[in-house]
Amino acid sequence: MREEAATQPFPLADAPAPQELHFLSLAGARTVVTPGLAAVRHALADAHQQQRFLCVLGDAGVGKTFAVHTTALTCFPDAHLLLRLGARPGPADLRAHLHHALGLKGAPPTDPAATDSLIRRVLSAGPRIVVVDEADRMPDTCFEYLRFLHDDLPGGLCVVLIAGQRGERALRAQQMLHTRTAAWLTLLPIARDQLARIIFALHPLWHTVAPDHLWMLDGHFAHGSLRRWALLTHHVQRALATAGALHPDPGLLRQVIRRIDTSRRP
Incomplete structure (x- = not known):
């Protein structure tokens, strides 16, 4: 029960924000009451x-x-x-x-x-x-x-x-x-103990991704930033469309991070 509660998505706003307010006008993004x-x-x-x-x-x-x-x-x-x-x-x-x-x-x-x-x-x-x-x-x-x-x-x-x-x-x-x-x-940036619940609510794309993979993505790339999560979601959507896949697997997620995380390059 404790694990289920830890991954219960955050509530969504009754009145969603217009799509253009989301970073990159992210398709499918939801207005989470963070x-x-x-x-x-x-x-x-x-x-x-x-x-x-x-x-x-x-x-x-x-x-x-x-x-x-x-x-x-x-x-x-x-x-x-x-x-x-x-x-x-x-x-x-x-x-x-x-x-x-x-x-x-x-x-x-x-x-x-x-x-x-x-x-x-x-x-x-x-x-x-x-x-x-x-x-x-x-x-x-x-x-x-x-x-x-x-x-x-x-x-x-x-x-x-x-x-x-x-x-x-x-x-x-x-x-x-x-x-x-x-x-x-x-x-403040998203806290670790709230991360999975917020990202599950943010976009349906993340519903099949395990919390430990979300924490990995946050630690390596997003760092609690909603903007970087929107950017990551956008690129994962494009990668899925290119691969003809429905759900992201750990390998695809790592490839996307390597491609877009320019901060790790010399």
Whole structure:
């Protein structure tokens, strides 16, 4: 009974994420309620209620962006504004992206004050969630602009800032976040004792693979990263199609790892 419970798949979300949110738009991928996704759901609901900032941190590939975007899209479908900024954004970029995300017609006015007036008017109509990925790349002027919007709106503004673990220092250096942030949430790689249950739920391809083989794959390649598991699943799907096989065997899995794990090559 203990072994059966250890391999019982994690639950799936009632509202699955759109396929394009999965890394590589992985065909057949399912939306697993991992500890990270559950934590983001709780934290985002709280930050949305308070209309405050939420900082989501973690190493590359642990599922930060997926968890935030999935939660925003499925739990707050009419409130979220996903901003995909460039490498070196400025306040003008934030204005332009907000203008577009809010569905305002035409190009943003050339006068920043006029643009801000339009943005504030729409934002004040109801609670919103502004999501900024790779937020640690923003300069101080962008943080100041988000502070301005948050403080200017009567009920505040929920802003989710996503950053890698190395970007935490950049976010914590922003004094304005210290009194406006509902939570600092760090997502972790998949724990070994949860690995088989999460990967079994992630994709049907892994249903016939024994837990010890999953642990081997994780130790040699994925290292608890959901992104790397999606990448591995994608390549195993292609290998199965080429071989005309239905289920992966240990030999095929080892071949796939050798082919895609460039970190082990000189």
